[in-house]
Amino acid sequence: MICSALSVRGQELADTYAGTHFEDSSMPDIKWLIEKGRQIERIAPDSAWLLYQTAYRISKARKYTYGVSMALMRMARTVALTRERKEALPWYQKALTYALQSDHGKNLMIMLHLNIASIYNHYGDYHKAADHIYAALNLIDETVPERLAVYVYNGAGGLHMRLHQPEKTLYYIEKSETIARHVGNTDLTVFILSNKAHTLASMQRYDEAERYFQEAIALAAGAENPSAKEVCLTGMAEMLLAQGRPQEALQYLEPAIRSDSRDKPAHIRIFQYYHAGRAYLQTHRHNEAIHFLRRSVDTARKYGIRDRMQQVHTTLAAAFGTARQFENAWEQEKIASILKDSLMAQEKVKAIDQLEFKYQSVQKDVAIAKKDLLISNQKSQIARKNLLIAIVSISSLALVITLGLLYRNRQHRQRLQDQKLRDMEQERALLEQEKEIKIMQALISGGEKERTRLARELHDGVGGRLAALQIYFSSEQHTGTLKPEIRTEIINMLEETAEEIRHTAHNLMPDVLTRYSFEEALEMYCVQLAQVAQLHIDLQIHASVDTLPPDGRLSLYRIIQELLKNIVKHSGATNAAIQINRNQDLLTIIIEDNGQGFNPADQRPGLGLQNVENRIRALNGTMTIESSPRHGTIVQLEINLS
Numbered sequence: 154m155i156c157s158a159l160s161v162r163g164q165e166l167a168d169t170y171a172g173t174h175f176e177d178s179s180m181p182d183i184k185w186l187i188e189k190g191r192q193i194e195r196i197a198p199d200s201a202w203l204l205y206q207t208a209y210r211i212s213k214a215r216k217y218t219y220g221v222s223m224a225l226m227r228m229a230r231t232v233a234l235t236r237e238r239k240e241a242l243p244w245y246q247k248a249l250t251y252a253l254q255s256d257h258g259k260n261l262m263i264m265l266h267l268n269i270a271s272i273y274n275h276y277g278d279y280h281k282a283a284d285h286i287y288a289a290l291n292l293i294d295e296t297v298p299e300r301l302a303v304y305v306y307n308g309a310g311g312l313h314m315r316l317h318q319p320e321k322t323l324y325y326i327e328k329s330e331t332i333a334r335h336v337g338n339t340d341l342t343v344f345i346l347s348n349k350a351h352t353l354a355s356m357q358r359y360d361e362a363e364r365y366f367q368e369a370i371a372l373a374a375g376a377e378n379p380s381a382k383e384v385c386l387t388g389m390a391e392m393l394l395a396q397g398r399p400q401e402a403l404q405y406l407e408p409a410i411r412s413d414s415r416d417k418p419a420h421i422r423i424f425q426y427y428h429a430g431r432a433y434l435q436t437h438r439h440n441e442a443i444h445f446l447r448r449s450v451d452t453a454r455k456y457g458i459r460d461r462m463q464q465v466h467t468t469l470a471a472a473f474g475t476a477r478q479f480e481n482a483w484e485q486e487k488i489a490s491i492l493k494d495s496l497m498a499q500e501k502v503k504a505i506d507q508l509e510f511k512y513q514s515v516q517k518d519v520a521i522a523k524k525d526l527l528i529s530n531q532k533s534q535i536a537r538k539n540l541l542i543a544i545v546s547i548s549s550l551a552l553v554i555t556l557g558l559l560y561r562n563r564q565h566r567q568r569l570q571d572q573k574l575r576d577m578e579q580e581r582a583l584l585e586q587e588k589e590i591k592i593m594q595a596l597i598s599g600g601e602k603e604r605t606r607l608a609r610e611l612h613d614g615v616g617g618r619l620a621a622l623q624i625y626f627s628s629e630q631h632t633g634t635l636k637p638e639i640r641t642e643i644i645n646m647l648e649e650t651a652e653e654i655r656h657t658a659h660n661l662m663p664d665v666l667t668r669y670s671f672e673e674a675l676e677m678y679c680v681q682l683a684q685v686a687q688l689h690i691d692l693q694i695h696a697s698v699d700t701l702p703p704d705g706r707l708s709l710y711r712i713i714q715e716l717l718k719n720i721v722k723h724s725g726a727t728n729a730a731i732q733i734n735r736n737q738d739l740l741t742i743i744i745e746d747n748g749q750g751f752n753p754a755d756q757r758p759g760l761g762l763q764n765v766e767n768r769i770r771a772l773n774g775t776m777t778i779e780s781s782p783r784h785g786t787i788v789q790l791e792i793n794l795s
Contacts, residue, residue: 180215198234208224221251230268270308326345386409423465709768729745745785749783776789
């Protein structure tokens with residue numbers, strides 16, 4: 154399954170191909186803008202977007218459709234990197250419209266179809282993915298670069314792999330393998346060989362599958378892509394599980410999971426956790442199986458991946474069943490059933506088979522057309538007769554188009570009306586939310602004012618009286634009225650009480666925020682806490698919060714105080730990190746520790762955490778907590794400054 158999940162990697166690589174193959178050299182300034190943006194889009198997507206936008210505007214002004222399409226495709230890629238991938242679809246569709254009008258647009262259209270298919274595959278909509286895969290296949294001819302053809306055939310193979318059609322899968326993968334070996338691209342060859350081995354394993358041709366896996370593993374040592382070897386090793390483990398050899402499979406999976414990193418693609422982690430869960434289930438280690446299967450489900454949910462998740466939920470149901478957790482098992486079976494019905498409906502498979510039949514028919518028609526070209530001069534009379542048929546067909550087509558436009562116009566009006574109703578409902582919800590936030594802000598502001606009043610009374614009132622008493626007992630005229638030891642004890646008690654009142658007043662109203670900036674105050678607090686709690690704190694501030702009102706800065710300071718106190722009190726961590734970033738009007742704060750972690754679903758929030766949530770809502774923000782036993786905790790705060 155890991156290989157099938159990566160079989161559409163051809164689409165992603167085709168996107169890279171697009172960035173380095175600007176096929177029209179007539180506009181060097183536009184080519185430079187797009188190439189410069191491609192180089193920085195992963196590390197500085199906002200800057201890349203501005204470069205692509207400039208290229209788009211210039212191309213549009215010059216009526217340069219190829220440049221418009223290229224700029225839109227890179228803008229779509231930037232959207233896919235920074236937001237939900239489905240939000241990139243309108244940009245790709247718009248780029249496809251301009252590519253159709255370009256003299257150099259055929260290869261660009263192929264790449265756009267592959268990228269659109271990749272997004273539909275990501276969300277499990279194989280029917281729509283198939284539309285674009287076969288659209289790309291129909292554009293393949295002798296003028297298309299070999300490397301681009303590899304991506305198309307590999308994408309077609311991956312589509313049929315998902316539909317459990319191994320013969321068709323092998324047909325397309327072997328075509329892509331032949332070209333990839335001829336081109337000499339190691340990365341492409343590794344992924345294609347892995348896909349081929351996976352397909353052979355699904356046909357129970359294990360000896361052949363193992364031979365191709367071993368060849369892919371050997372080639373992966375020289376591949377540029379760090380994911381190549383992990384794909385092959387995970388595929389080998391999957392094959393061993395299919396043969397009932399779980400202990401050998403774990404020898405491949407456990408090192409890969411231990412070397413887990415954030416740079417590893419999400420789909421690789423999903424299937425490594427899944428196969429580890431299968432292996433532990435086969436060895437009757439039910440708790441470990443449930444742990445890794447849950448990690449697979451949680452990772453897929455986090456990144457919005459539905460591809461192949463039906464098998465994961467089915468296996469998790471089996472693990473819960475063997476552990477006699479029947480309610481959880483039934484819940485997972487229900488989810489698996491829903492996914493199976495939505496992802497693999499028989500009508501979709503039939504529709505994709507029809508596309509395959511049309512494609513093969515088109516290929517045969519092309520061959521026949523080349524032969525018919527030799528005798529076309531003898532058929533001029535038939536062409537004249539066909540003219541009348543063409544006129545009738547055009548009239549019929551015009552009628553169909555007219556009816557279609559009328560229907561589309563009606564549907565458009567209905568959508569506008571529905572959108573208006575949704576907008577009104579959203580506006581009402583926003584007003585309710587704003588009302589709730591204002592109430593919370595008033596409560597928190599009133600609480601802060603009361604804290605300030607109590608702090609001043611403690612400091613100026615009780616603190617002043619204690620100071621007077623201390624001076625009184627220290628004066629010379631009372632030296633003889635009390636025993637020296639009693640006098641000393643009273644003075645010490647007064648000093649300790651005064652110090653405790655000063656500390657309490659400071660906690661109620663941290664004057665450090667009035668004397669220092671937020672950043673300086675937070676840094677001093679972290680240094681003091683680190684010295685007392687033996688906790689190393691890495692504070693990284695990349696944005697200013699000065700745009701927040703004083704009450705807002707104070708609330709933010711108390712939120713971070715409470716979260717750090719929770720780390721010291723509950724986590725047993727030795728290291729913690731705080732990152733403060735800002736992207737336009739979105740302020741992001743991430744607090745992470747290496748403590749013992751916990752399962753958020755099993756924990757009921759205490760009073761301190763409830764206060765944090767109330768303060769976050771009052772600042773028009775959200776809080777998410779990611780944690781698991783023995784893997785630390787990550788708290789992410791997002792505050793909308795607008």
